[in-house]
């Protein structure tokens with residue numbers, strides 16, 4: 499008795515159906531399904547609910563999450579956040595157990611929102627010689643492994659290239675030895691951006707892992723390491739997955755440059771991960787008129803054939819004091835601040851993330867992975883608009899999270 503049966507639910511096209519989950523997959527979809535009740539562990543009446551592919555988070559910072567109360571960022575911008583974080587680390591604000599507990603709390607919020615798959619960046623550098631951040635996130639991943647898959651990126655401190663980068667390169671080697679899924683870092687924060695990309699790709703090649711860099715997180719149009727990354731991937735024939743997160747400064751280029759870079763990115767097979775929430779918060783503090791939104795040109799990239807998936811990035815830390823660990827919030831920002839249609843925005847925080855992270859996509863059809871989200875809504879647009887608390891989350895055919903709200907209103911005149 500491990501199967502699940504969801505009755506009378508609508509899908510994104512508005513058709514009403516029953517969905518039978520068995521052995522980790524969608525076994526059957528149709529009206530009035532006849533299923534042997536002896537195999538059904540749970541039957542749920544989904545009237546008033548929509549069934550959707552589970553959400554996925556391609557860019558979290560679980561080691562930093564939920565520290566806004568401990569680490570204020572009075573300047574508000576990216577450098578202010580980095581300085582605030584380094585200062586707090588030097589004061590000894592963070593510890594292995596408290597970091598693990600915060601990461602578990604952040605993952606719990608994500609699971610309750612409907613997320614079954616997470617990629618998180620984790621700080622790695624010379625100043626954290628015992629890999630405390632990485633050990634904390636590995637502990638949190640173990641504690642939550644029955645609920646959510648977590649992929650870890652070693653977010654390298656800068657510089658990684660040049661003579662001053664020797665200590666950080668040693669830390670990267672130690673992190674790869676300890677176990678990480680991808681190499682990360684920030685070429686736009688280095689004196690030698692292409693050199694940093696070279697170090698990251700070399701280390702990833704040797705370890706047989708992918709790369710996910712924070713790329714061009716600035717409105718400065720003179721900074722465009724995305725082109726360097728795509729060129730390096732092509733020139734090397736780098737075979738493992740590559741993603742570029744942020745890509746803010748691409749939005750400041752003339753349309754011809756955007757298209758030229760997008761074509762090269764597509765040719766390199768590099769996926770792009772816009773992060774609207776933190777870019778809206780961290781960018782533009784110096785602009786007092788027509789403030790740029792700081793979100794990469796999604797349609798230009800997609801038109802060139804690039805896979806574009808969106809993430810939440812920082813949550814309630816010095817890089818972003820708000821955020822509720824809900825990709826439906828990211829989807830709403832994609833609609834409002836990046837002019838994406840609601841259905842496209844939903845794909846960008848579900849199946850497009852699965853594409854970037856190398857997972858089979860979820861269609862509401864027999865044979866698809868049973869990673870599903872039920873939301874109390876009538877359509878994708880309404881789900882994004884209302885972001886209802888009421889959700890049921892299935893991972894590999896197992897019910898892993900249920901959130902239910904109550905409402906009371908005085909109806910006496």
Ligand SMILES: [Zn+2]
Nearest residue numbers: 559619712811
């Ligand atoms: Zn980030």
